[in-house]
Amino acid sequence: MKQLDFFYFFGSGYSYLSVMRIGNVAREAGVTVRWRPFNVRTVMGENNIALRTQHAKVRYMWRDIQRRAARHGVPFTGPPRWPTDPDLLANRVGMVAAEGGWCEDYTLASFRAWYLDGVELGSRQHLDAVLPPLGRDVDATIALADGPAAHERLVQETDAARDHGIFGAPAFVVDNETFWGDDRLEEAFAWAAGDHSLQVQPQT
Template sequence: MRTIEFWYEFASTYSYVTAMRIGRLAVAEGVPVRWRPFLLGPIFKELGWNDSPFNIYPAKGRYMWRDLERVCEDEGLPVRLPPVRFPQNGVKAARLALAGEHEGWTPAFTSAAFQANYAEQRDIFDDDTLSAILTGLDVDPDRAFAAANAPANKEALFAQVAEAKTRGIFGAPSFTVGDELFWGNDRLEAALAWAKA
C-alpha cells in the first residue's frame, strides 16, 4: 500500500473540505496519509500573481464561494467567510503543522485550524487563536511555538515549498502518490484509488 501525500495551504478553501474528510476516507480505504503543509504564495508569485486567483478574478471568486457552500452542504460542514480578509495568512499555522509532524498532532491541529478559519471566523494568524487550538489538543503552546519558530523548522517549510514546486504542484489541495499528481478536493477519491492500485 502506497502513502498518499496531502499537500495543503491554510489559505485554501478547498483544502478545508479535504482536511475534514481525508482522514475518514483514508482509514476506510486503508491508505496511509502524510500531511504536507506548504505555502502557495511563492508559487503564485512565480506566476505573476500577488493575491489569490479568487481575488484577482472576481467572477471566479464569486463562483468559488457559491461552489464551496454547495460542497460543504453535501459534506455537512459549516462554512463562513474568514474574518479580516481572504485569504488569511497561513504561515504561522503551516509552521506549527510542520513542527507537529514528529509528535503526531499535525492532522488534528490542521483540521482544527481549518475549522477555526472557515467555520468559526477566527483569525489563524493570531497567536491567541493558535494557542487556544493547541491547548484544546493538549499540546503545550509555548513548546509548539518554540519548535515552529526554530530556524530549522522555518527552513523545513521553505524546503517543503521547494519540493512542491519540483513536483509540479500549482494549487491546493494536491495529492501525490509516488510521482503521480492529483489536484483538487474532487480528486481525493482518485488519489486514494491510485494508492491502492
C-alpha cells in the first residue's frame, strides 16, 4: 500500500482542514498516512515568511478557511486563538505521540479542542482535556515532551520537511513529490494512487 507523508504544525490554521479531512480521503484512496508534525516557524523564517505581520493576508486566511470548511463539511465556529503554542509544547507532545504510535488520535483531539472548544494549544487546559481520554498521563507526557528526545525529533522532522522543499503547512509528500496546502490534498492522493494526469500522460 502506498504511503503519504503528512507534514503539519500544531497552530497552523490551514492544517486544521487537512487534519479533519485526510483520514476519509486516505481510506477512499487506499493510501496509508504517516503523520509528521514539524516546526513550520523555522522554515517560514528561513524563507522570510512572516504571516503574523501580514494583516490583510491573515484576514483573508480565516475567511478562506471558513469557506473551505463549509465546502468540505468540516466544522467551523470561527477563528481560533492564534498565534498559539509559543513554547511548542503541543508540537513536542506530537513528537511523543508519533514515537508511541498515537499521533493521529492526539492530533485530531488537539485540533478539535483548539478550533471547536477554544482551548489554547500547548496550555495545561489543552493537555488536561486531550490526553486523559487517550489513556495518557498528563504530567508523564509533559515530562517526555520536555526531554531531549522530543526536542531532537522535532528538529529532525523539521530538517526532513526542509529537505523536501517544504516552506509552509500543511504539506504532503509522496515518492519525493511535494504538494503544499489543503487545496492540494486530493491531488497528492491522486499522485499516491498513480492517477495524477501527469503520471498517466502517454510518453512521447
